[in-house]
Amino acid sequence: MSSGCFLIISCIQCSWSGQQLFEVSHTAMIGEKYVVDLDKQECSCRKWAITSIPYCHAITVIRFLNLNAEDYLPHWFLKSTYEETYLSLIYPVNGPHLWEMTSYADVLPPAKRVLPGRPKKK
Numbered sequence: 001m002s003s004g005c006f007l008i009i010s011c012i013q014c015s016w017s018g019q020q021l022f023e024v025s026h027t028a029m030i031g032e033k034y035v036v037d038l039d040k041q042e043c044s045c046r047k048w049a050i051t052s053i054p055y056c057h058a059i060t061v062i063r064f065l066n067l068n069a070e071d072y073l074p075h076w077f078l079k080s081t082y083e084e085t086y087l088s089l090i091y092p093v094n095g096p097h098l099w100e101m102t103s104y105a106d107v108l109p110p111a112k113r114v115l116p117g118r119p120k121k122k
């Protein structure tokens with residue numbers, strides 16, 4: 001978590017509304033309040049839903065409950081998922097002089113197409 005996020009979190013108050021519902025308000029901006037539902041992993045500002053990463057409102061609630069914010073990250077952001085993805089072996093490849101030759105013509109890249117109009121200055 002960045003230090004900027006800690007600065008934002010220190011300016012946010014959190015109050016428990018019941019079950020896993022919380023009301024979060026910015027101390028600097030009067031009237032700016034958001035509802036955080038920890039069970040549904042939703043915040044009324046919708047930034048948690050857009051990024052899937054707990055935003056400062058959710059992190060304030062998570063810290064209020066003395067929970068770990070990393071437990072609310074989706075599994076695709078975890079290091080263990082990354083390691084599991086790249087766990088399988090990537091087979092080595094021989095150089096082109098050992099490749100099997102075919103009777104077909106080599107595949108070459110397409111010819112460069114000159115677009116109409118005046119060329120751009122660099």
Ligand SMILES: [Zn+2]
Pocket residue numbers: 034043044045046047048055056057058
């Ligand atoms: Zn929010």
